[in-house]
Amino acid sequence: MPINILMPALSPTMEKGNLAKWLKKEGDKVKSGDVIAEIETDKATMEVEAADEGTLAKIIVPEGTQDVPVNDVIAVLAADGEDVKAAGAGGTASAGGAPSPQRGEGAGPAGGKAEANSHAQDRADQRPTPQPPSPLPNGERSPPQAAGEGAKAPANGRVFASPLARRLAKDAGIDIARVTGTGPHGRVIARDVEQARSGGGLKAQAAAAAAGPAIAPAMSDQQIRALYPEGSYEVVPHDGMRRTIAQRLTQSTQTIPHFYLTIDCNLDRLLAAREDINAAAPKDKDGKPAYKLSVNDFIIKAMAIALQRIPDANVSWTEAGMLKHKHSDIGVAVAMPGGLITPIIRSAETASLSSISAQMKDFAARARARKLKPEEYQGGTTAVSNLGMFGIKDFTAVINPPHATILAVGTGEQRAIVKDGKIEIATMMSVTLSCDHRAVDGALGAELIGAFKTLIENPVMMMV
Known part of the structure; x- marks a missing residue:
């Protein structure tokens, strides 16, 4: 039986994508795991792997096609021993109808490459598969839903969810049974898991996320x-x-109700420490240093440790309750053609400065080439936006949900300061913390930015 290859969802929020390039042509043999196409999303270019073996019988969506909806049939694969011409003709005829899902499970964002069937079951499964209501933080149950909306759990206790949703839930440490499904007949799909991670998984929030905010005409x-x-x-x-x-x-x-806190940091000690560390960096066989730290690397590390020292500020607001994060996952704004993206340094509080530096160089290069994987730029607990390299003295940044804070970093410049009653010259840097007032109050935000200032002005404290 011919196997329809579907447009995969390469991130939980993806609805359409551009079919940039076919890496196989009609008549080519395909093995499971072969990269068959490249898909462009709004943030990255991703490779699509085949989930089955056979012969590529028909390419339905030519390369260069834009805005191809997720789950549309893009090609047809003839199974081993099957007539290729017949499979191609059959696939073309059925392309406009309901696609038949491939076998296997999609790799999805968590694996970096999406298999060609990653979301087939998000739409194809039409069995009645309702979902139990999501528990509220105080132990109460959410109100019963109307019939057909996933209000009742199946008698055998099974949770109905797409393979990609299960994979995302496992990687995020989320109990799939506590996620409210918004797919066909209450099926849990990838969008529901992403919403559960950032907003508690309540059905009303998932619906709001699906609808999206209104934008001025x-x-x-x-x-x-x-x-x-x-x-x-x-x-x-x-x-x-x-x-x-x-x-x-x-x-x-x-x-998000924003408010802003600005503070000046003395960089003299940090700059001296940076110079010493870079000078002591080991050399490779070509004489190049193993690493070269930037001021931004210290800023990322300082923000990560500050969040650990002020854990009540390492949070995300949801209607269901406050998410208190255990690690400091720092998103760092990177400019790229047509916009910006925030790749995330995971558990930055435990990462060495040289590791942060290496990760950022890799992220920046792949971001500009649109080669980042979704799990590399989704989530995080806060963000850093640095415009100091452009000579910007200070600015305010817009919080990127689901974060509760973002740090805007200005340039380091020599200024006259008063120290012990005398005017001295020091290299100063202004930083502004944008806070979500629902999650971080003024005093708490002041504690966080104060802890950051202490670390920046005493960089040796980042080493212990």
């Missing part, structure tokens, strides 16, 4: 012509990344 063609003379501009269509940034930051400014 754009100017009409008539309004544009009235404001700007014809020929004085060109229209550059928005790509997926720019639309995603607009949606998320609009959501942030409309739903």
Whole structure:
């Protein structure tokens, strides 16, 4: 029987993608695990692996096609021993109908590469598979849902979820049985797990996440012509990344009550320590140092340790309750063509400065090439945005949900300061902490930025 290859979901929030390139052509033999295509999302270019063996009978969606919906049939695979021409003709005829899922389980974001069937079962399974209600923090049960919405647990206690959702839940340490499903007949799908991780898994929140925030309507063609003379501009269509940034930051400014705390840090000790550490770095056989630390590496480390010292600030707000994170997973804003992305240094409080430096160099290179994996830029507990290299003295940054804070870092510059009643010259850096007032109050935010300042001004404390 021909096997339909579906457009995979390469992240829990992906709805469409661009089929950038086919790496196999019609008639080619395909083995399980072979990379058959490259898919572009709004953030990255990902490879798609085959889940089955056979012959590529028909390519339905040609390379270069944009905005291909998740779960659409993009190609047909003829199984071993099957007539390739017949399989290709059958696949073409059925492309517009309900796709038949491939066998096996998708690798999804947690594996870095998505198998071609990663979300087939998110839509294909039409059996009645309701889901139990999500427990609330105080031990109460959520109200019963209407019939057909996943209110009742199956009699055998089985939880119905897609393979990708199960994989994501396992990697995130989430009990899949506590996640409310919004897929067909209450099935738990990848979007539900992602929402459970950031928002408690309540059905109302999942619905809100699916709907997305309202964005102010754009100017009409008539309004544009009235404001700007014809020929004085060109229209550059928005790509997926720019639309995603607009949606998320609009959501942030409309739903998160921001407040800001600014403090100045003396960098003199840090700069001296950085120079000493870089000078002592071991050399490879070509005479190149094994590492070269940047000021930003120290900033990431200081923020990570500060969150451990002020654990009440290492949180995410959800309607169900406060998520108190055990580790400091620091997102770092990286500029890339058409926007920015925040790859995450996981457990940065335990990482060495040289390790942070190496990770950031790798992340920055792959981010600009759109080669980051979804698990490398999704989640995190806070973020750092550094515009100091552009000479910006200070600024405020918009919080990136589900974070409760973000640190905006300005340039280090020589300023006149008063020390022991005397005016001296010191290298100072202004930083501004944006806080979600629902999760971090003013005094708590002041403790966090104060702990950060202490570490920056006494960098030896980061080594112990």
